[in-house]
Amino acid sequence: MELQSVLPVLGGLISIVGALFLLLAAVGIIRMPDVYNRMQTGTKATTLGSILFLLGIGIAEPSWLGKIVLLILFIVFTNPISSHVLARAAHFRGIPLAEGSVRDCLADDEAGEQGVCE
Amino acid sequence: MPVIIDWTSAFLLGSCMVGIIRIIIGPTSADRLTALNLVGSQVIALLVVTAFRAGSPVYLDVAMVYSVFGFLGVLAITRYLSKRSNSK
Numbered sequence: 001m002e003l004q005s006v007l008p009v010l011g012g013l014i015s016i017v018g019a020l021f022l023l024l025a026a027v028g029i030i031r032m033p034d035v036y037n038r039m040q041t042g043t044k045a046t047t048l049g050s051i052l053f054l055l056g057i058g059i060a061e062p063s064w065l066g067k068i069v070l071l072i073l074f075i076v077f078t079n080p081i082s083s084h085v086l087a088r089a090a091h092f093r094g095i096p097l098a099e100g101s102v103r104d105c106l107a108d109d110e111a112g113e114q115g116v117c118e
Numbered sequence: 119m120p121v122i123i124d125w126t127s128a129f130l131l132g133s134c135m136v137g138i139i140r141i142i143i144g145p146t147s148a149d150r151l152t153a154l155n156l157v158g159s160q161v162i163a164l165l166v167v168t169a170f171r172a173g174s175p176v177y178l179d180v181a182m183v184y185s186v187f188g189f190l191g192v193l194a195i196t197r198y199l200s201k202r203s204n205s206k
Contacts, residue, residue, distance in 0.1 A: 012122035015167075019129050022160050026136035029156055035148045038140075042152050046159045053163045057170050067178045068166070071185065075159070078189040082155055082196075089196040090148035 011060025014052055021049030034098035035090045043083035050075050120171075127167045134160045151195055158188040 028041030051072055058068035091106055137160060140153035162181045169177030 009122075012126070015126055016122065016129075019126050019133070019163065022130065022163060023133040023136070025156055026133045026140075026160070029140050029153055030136060035146060035152065038149060039152050042156045046156055050159050050163060054166060057166050061170060064169075064175050064178060067175060067182070071162075071166075071178065071182055074182070074185055075162075078185070079159075082189055082192045085193060085196045086148060086152055086155070089200040090146075092200045093146075093148065095146055095148055 007062065008060045011056045011058070013056070014059060015056030018049045018051070018053030018056055021045050021052060025049060034101075035095050036087060036101075037098065039083055039087050039090070043079055047075065047079045050079075123167060123171055127164060127171070130160055130164045130167065134164070147199060151192065151199075155188070155192055158184070158192075162188075 022045075025042055025045035028045060029038050032038045032041055054068050054072050054075075058065045097104060134157055137153050137157040141150050141157065144150040144153060162185050165177050165181040165184065169175060169181070
């Protein structure tokens with residue numbers, strides 16, 4: 001009886017933290033200076049935000065926990081892959097780094113230089 | 119508790135709007151694709167909230183299919199983008 005009343009509130013609070021991370025990712029994607037920084041903020045914060053959000057809903061409604069864990073696992077596996085593919089495509093398309101960037105390890109690697117990146 | 123869920127869905131809609139700004143103003147197509155990926159994640163969260171509000175787990179299946187096709191779409195479009203630059 002006690003647990004039944006506590007779980008939805010706990011899940012709602014965790015969901016709000018996750019939604020906050022999703023909003024922060026959106027703000028970062030507006031504020032960051034170039035494609036690579038945007039990609040970094042737009043995928044890492046999104047992964048954490050989605051995980052927290054789905055977990056909160058799963059805690060609030062425990063009978064859905066199986067499907068929600070499946071969804072979380074899918075997000076954990078696919079989000080890094082899509083960000084990696086996006087960054088690779090942007091680099092090979094020749095989009096320049098922002099001013100103030102110090103190192104481009106993939107360009108060094110293509111030029112055959114052994115630098116700090118190794 | 120329903121108040122929290124209502125506010126959360128409004129909050130997520132606002133975040134989607136912020137992401138859509140970058141889709142509109144993004145200087146390159148990689149920017150737009152990154153923002154589209156972000157908005158896709160927010161729409162998945164919005165679908166899960168809709169499932170909770172409607173009380174039916176059908177929307178969870180919709181969210182699953184949406185995430186699968188979003189991932190495949192991002193892979194296909196990036197493939198197209200990098201192919202274009204190689205042939206140039």
